[in-house]
Amino acid sequence: MTGRHLTEIIVFGVLFVLVSALGFVAARWRRPDTMHSLDEWGLGGRSFGSWITWFLIGGDLYTAYTFVAVPALVFGAGAAGFYAVPYTVVVYPLVFLVLIRLWSVSHVHGFVTPADFVRARFGSPLLALLIAITGIVATMPYIALQLVGIEATLKAMGVTGHLPIIIAFAILAAYTYQSGLRAPALIAFIKDALIYLVIIVAVLYIPHKLGGWGHVFGAAQAKFDKTPAPADGTLLNANNQLNYAMLALGSALALFLYPHSVTGVLASKNRNVIKRNMAALPAYSFVLGLIALLGFMAIAAGIKPITAKGKADGNTIVPLLFDHMFPSWFTGVAYAAIGIGALVPAAIMSIAAANLFTRNIYREYFRRDASEAEEAKVSKLVSLVVKVGAVACILLLDPQFSIDLQLIGGVIILQTLPSVGLGLVTRWFHRGGLMAGWAAGLAAGLWMLYRIPNPTTHKAHFGGSAYPLSDLGFDTKVTVYTGILALLVNLVVGVIATLVLKAVKAADGVDATRPDDYYADEGDPKVTTGTREIEAELA
Amino acid sequence: MAETNTRPRRGDRSPWNWLLVLPVVVPLLTFLFNKDKPRLAGFPFFYWAQFAFIILGVSCTTVVYLMTRRGSGKKEG
Numbered sequence: 316m317t318g319r320h321l322t323e324i325i326v327f328g329v330l331f332v333l334v335s336a337l338g339f340v341a342a343r344w345r346r347p348d349t350m351h352s353l354d355e356w357g358l359g360g361r362s363f364g365s366w367i368t369w370f371l372i373g374g375d376l377y378t379a380y381t382f383v384a385v386p387a388l389v390f391g392a393g394a395a396g397f398y399a400v401p402y403t404v405v406v407y408p409l410v411f412l413v414l415i416r417l418w419s420v421s422h423v424h425g426f427v428t429p430a431d432f433v434r435a436r437f438g439s440p441l442l443a444l445l446i447a448i449t450g451i452v453a454t455m456p457y458i459a460l461q462l463v464g465i466e467a468t469l470k471a472m473g474v475t476g477h478l479p480i481i482i483a484f485a486i487l488a489a490y491t492y493q494s495g496l497r498a499p500a501l502i503a504f505i506k507d508a509l510i511y512l513v514i515i516v517a518v519l520y521i522p523h524k525l526g527g528w529g530h531v532f533g534a535a536q537a538k539f540d541k542t543p544a545p546a547d548g549t550l551l552n553a554n555n556q557l558n559y560a561m562l563a564l565g566s567a568l569a570l571f572l573y574p575h576s577v578t579g580v581l582a583s584k585n586r587n588v589i590k591r592n593m594a595a596l597p598a599y600s601f602v603l604g605l606i607a608l609l610g611f612m613a614i615a616a617g618i619k620p621i622t623a624k625g626k627a628d629g630n631t632i633v634p635l636l637f638d639h640m641f642p643s644w645f646t647g648v649a650y651a652a653i654g655i656g657a658l659v660p661a662a663i664m665s666i667a668a669a670n671l672f673t674r675n676i677y678r679e680y681f682r683r684d685a686s687e688a689e690e691a692k693v694s695k696l697v698s699l700v701v702k703v704g705a706v707a708c709i710l711l712l713d714p715q716f717s718i719d720l721q722l723i724g725g726v727i728i729l730q731t732l733p734s735v736g737l738g739l740v741t742r743w744f745h746r747g748g749l750m751a752g753w754a755a756g757l758a759a760g761l762w763m764l765y766r767i768p769n770p771t772t773h774k775a776h777f778g779g780s781a782y783p784l785s786d787l788g789f790d791t792k793v794t795v796y797t798g799i800l801a802l803l804v805n806l807v808v809g810v811i812a813t814l815v816l817k818a819v820k821a822a823d824g825v826d827a828t829r830p831d832d833y834y835a836d837e838g839d840p841k842v843t844t845g846t847r848e849i850e851a852e853l854a
Numbered sequence: 855m856a857e858t859n860t861r862p863r864r865g866d867r868s869p870w871n872w873l874l875v876l877p878v879v880v881p882l883l884t885f886l887f888n889k890d891k892p893r894l895a896g897f898p899f900f901y902w903a904q905f906a907f908i909i910l911g912v913s914c915t916t917v918v919y920l921m922t923r924r925g926s927g928k929k930e931g
Contacts, residue, residue: 401881528896
C-alpha cells in the first residue's frame with residue numbers, strides 16, 4: 316500500500332464514518348410520535364416535501380452502480396452506453412400523470428407497496444403475490460450490485476479482501492434498522508453534494524488536462540476504429556439504433572415499477588411535490604450524462620482496467636481515472652462519493668423489498684391480523700435479512716452473476732407494467748388475463764435472454780439484453796431490447812385472455828378503489844383498512 | 855354509503871398534458887441526432903443534442919406542472 320493510497324483511504328474512511336453517524340441520528344430527524352408503523356419506518360411518515368423528495372429519489376435512482384457501470388459501458392462500447400441519458404429524459408414526462416394517480420390512491424387506501432395497490436384494484440391476493448415476488452426478485456441483485464460499486468473503489472485503493480465490504484454493509488444494516496427511510500433521506504443530501512462536487516470538478520479539470528473535449532472524442536473514436544467489434548464507436552450504427560431507443564424506452568417504463576422507486580414517491584407529502592420533482596429530477600440526468608463521458612476520458616487518458624483472474628474489470632476504470640488525474644486527497648473524496656452513493660439506494664431498496672414481504676406475503680398468508688407495530692418489526696428484521704443476502708450474493712457467487720441477474724431484473728420488472736402501470740389508468744383487464752400475460756411475458760423474456768450470446772466475454776447465454784432479430788429467422792442484423800419484446804408478448808396474451816375470460820363470464824375480483832380516489836390530495840379523507848372491501852362485498 | 859357528498863368531481867385532464875408527448879418521443883428518434891456535425895465545444899452533435907433534450911424535458915414538465923397545479927395559493931413548506 317503506497318502513501319498515496321493511505322491518504323485516499325483516510326479521507327474515504329472519515330467521510331464514511333461521518334455519514335454513518337448521520338444515519339443513526341436520522342431516527343431523531345423530524346421525529347415522529349412512534350417509529351412503530353410502516354408509514355413511519357418505511358415511508359418516513361409520508362411527509363417529505365419537494366427538496367427532501369428530490370434528494371431521496373435522486374439518490375435512489377442514480378445509484379453507485381450507475382456511476383461505475385455507465386462509464387464502463389461507454390468505455391467499452393461508446394455511443395450505445397449513452398442510452399442512460401435519453402432513458403432518464405423520457406422517464407419523467409412518461410410517468411408524470413401516472414405517478415400522481417398512484418400517490419393519490421395510495422394516500423386514500425394506505426398502500427405501502429405496488430402490490431398493495433394491485434390487490435385492491437383487481438381484488439386478487441394471488442396477483443398481488445406475483446407482483447410482490449417479481450419486485451423482490453428484481454430488487455435483490457440490484458442491492459448486490461451496489462456492493463460492486465463500493466468494491467470497485469476499494470480495489471482501486473489497493474484494499475482487497477471481503478472484510479471492508481462486510482463492515483460497510485453491517486453499519487448500513489444497523490442504521491436502516493433503526494432509522495428506516497429517514498436514514499437514506501438524510502444521507503442523500505451528503506451523497507449528492509459530494510457527487511455534484513466531484514463531477515463538476517472532473518468535467519472541468521480532466522478534459523482540460525487531456526487537451527480539450529475534441530481530443531477526448533477523437534481518442535475514443537481512434538480506439539473504436541481499431542477494435543474488430545462492429546457495434547462500437549462514438550456514434551450509433553444502422554443495427555443498434557433501434558435497440559438504443561427501445562432500451563431507453565424500456566428502461567424508462569421499468570424504472571418506476573421498481574418497488575424502491577415507488578417507496579420514494581409514496582414518501583412525498585402531496586401531489587404537487589411529485590409534479591415538481593418530475594420537472595426537477597432531470598438535473599441528475601445532466602450529471603449522469605457527464606458521468607457517462609468519463610468513459611471517453613478514461614480512453615483518452617490511456618486507463619487500463621484492473622485485471623483479475625485474466626478478466627478485465629471494466630467497473631474499475633472510473634476509480635482508476637480519478638486516481639490517475641486527481642491529487643490523492645480529492646481522489647479520496649471522489650471514492651467516498653461513490654461509496655456513499657451505494658448506501659442510499661441500498662437502504663431504500665432493502666426497505667422496499669422488506670415492505671413487500673411484510674405486506675403482501677407475511678400479512679396476507681401468515682398473520683392476517685398483524686398490528687402496525689408487528690408489521691414494522693417484521694419489515695425491520697427482513698431488511699436485515701435482505702442485506703445479508705446481498706452480501707452473500709457478492710461473496711459467494713461470481714459478481715458477474717449479480718450483473719446478469721440485474722439485467723434479467725429489468726426485463727422481469729417490466730412484466731408488472733400491465734397490472735401496476737396500466738392498472739392505474741384502466742380497470743379493463745381481467746385478473747386472470749393479467750396473470751396469464753405476466754407468465755407469458757416472463758417466459759418469453761427469459762427465453763430471449765438465454766438465447767443472447769456475448770462473444771467478447773465468451774458467454775453462450777445471458778450475454779446482454781440486445782436480442783438479434785435473426786434469431787427469429789429474420790434476415791437482418793438489427794437488435795432489439797428484450798424487455799420491450801417480452802412486454803409485447805405479455806400485453807397480447809393479457810388482452811386475449813381478458814377477452815376470453817370476459818366472454819365466458821369468469822369471476823373477476825372486486826375493485827376496492829373508486830375513480831375519485833385517483834385524484835385525492837393531502838388532507839383528503841382516508842379510508843380505514845377493510846371498510847371498502849366490506850362495503851364492496853355487501854353491495 | 856350513498857354518493858351524497860357535494861365535492862365536485864375532480865380530474866387531471868388538461869390540454870397542456872399533450873406537451874408531455876414531446877420529450878418522450880424526440881429523444882427516441884435516433885435518426886434525428888445520430889451525427890457527428892455540427893460540433894459544439896468539441897462535442898459531437900449526438901452528445902450535445904441529447905444534453906439539450908434534458909432542457910426540453912425540464913421545460914415541458916415545468917410548463918405542465920405550472921399550468922395544472924391545484925390550490926396555487928397554498929405554499930408548500
